[in-house]
Amino acid sequence: MTDRLAIGAADVLLVVDVQNDFCPGGGLAVPRGHEVAPIISRLAERFQNVVLTQDWHPPGHHSFASTHPGRQPFEALVLAYGAQVLWPDHCLQETTGAEFHADLRIPHAAAVIRKGFRPLIDSYSAFYENDGATPTGLVGYLRERGLTRVFVTGLAFDFCVRYSAEDACREGFSVIVVEDACRGIDIEGSVAATRRSLAAKGAVCIASDAIA
Ligand code: VGL
Ligand code: ZN
Numbered sequence: 001m002t003d004r005l006a007i008g009a010a011d012v013l014l015v016v017d018v019q020n021d022f023c024p025g026g027g028l029a030v031p032r033g034h035e036v037a038p039i040i041s042r043l044a045e046r047f048q049n050v051v052l053t054q055d056w057h058p059p060g061h062h063s064f065a066s067t068h069p070g071r072q073p074f075e076a077l078v079l080a081y082g083a084q085v086l087w088p089d090h091c092l093q094e095t096t097g098a099e100f101h102a103d104l105r106i107p108h109a110a111a112v113i114r115k116g117f118r119p120l121i122d123s124y125s126a127f128y129e130n131d132g133a134t135p136t137g138l139v140g141y142l143r144e145r146g147l148t149r150v151f152v153t154g155l156a157f158d159f160c161v162r163y164s165a166e167d168a169c170r171e172g173f174s175v176i177v178v179e180d181a182c183r184g185i186d187i188e189g190s191v192a193a194t195r196r197s198l199a200a201k202g203a204v205c206i207a208s209d210a211i212a
Contacts (some may be wrong), residue, residue: 004212005176012147013047013128014156014168015040016161017055021097027090032155035181037103040153043208044088044106045170049064049147051138052106053126053160055091056098064089074187081131082123084122084126085187091116113138125163127171139171149174151211152203157184158194165203175203178211 021027023034025165044050057063065073065086113136115123120122123129127138144165150173152165161182168175177198184191198205 001101002114005210006205006212007046009048010146010148010202011047011151012049012051012142012145012149013040013044013151013153014164015044015052015063015104015106015109016126016152016164017048017053017091017203018101018154019055019091019097020099020101021055021090023101027097028088028185030183030185031122033155034101034103036154036181036183039100039208040208041103041105042152043153043178043181045157047151048108048146050106050109050142051126052100052109052112053164054098054100054112055113055116055123055160056093057089057091057116058093058119060119061116061122062120063087063090063116079120081121081178084130111141124160125167126160127164142173147173149176152177153181155183156184158186160192162198165198169201169203177203177205178208179205180207 018037022030060067066089067069071086074087076083077086112125115136121129122173128135150168152161154161165175165177
């Protein structure tokens with residue numbers, strides 16, 4: 001096929017949170033989350049530039065329902081920086097749940113951005129924490145490396161993939177979400193809302209077989 005997207009030196013594959021806790025059996029399991037690991041591993045062979053993110057929470061993190069007496073997972077709460085969904089405990093630092101899924105095999109990945117390690121702030125996006133202001137440093141990393149087009153994959157489509165893609169758009173990167181390399185949690189229509197929001201913000205959704 002001639003109309004496939006060719007991957008080049010200015011492209012980066014961003015692999016969001018493909019960790020055991022987001023896979024079946026994990027603390028915050030995304031339905032069929034494990035399926036993305038081999039898909040992304042294969043896709044990564046086409047990219048010279050790959051960056052991984054790793055959700056990385058301390059015990060008692062403020063985004064955990066267990067930190068707030070009387071609160072249940074998946075309830076929303078207003079924290080200092082705004083609305084926050086409360087999650088089951090997940091991706092605790094240095095636990096098996098926080099490790100990358102064993103089927104994620106990307107030896108040439110150049111950087112791992114950890115996020116969610118500040119006790120009081122959650123971080124969905126690979127670029128900015130949920131206060132919308134605290135940077136992870138990834139914008140500077142990509143700019144300094146001359147990377148201008150970001151292909152976003154991973155878990156969960158409707159949270160960390162969504163906010164990473166939207167922040168990348170806002171920062172002026174060209175953004176492509178590879179939808180079959182993502183799986184969603186889908187809380188109250190959040191997958192459909194994500195598709196609408198990504199389109200409105202300028203991210204393009206494609207299937208991985210559209211990549212040459
Ligand atoms: C995520 C909820 C809490 C994600 C991380 O990776 O989408 N979702 N922490
Ligand atoms: Zn988290």
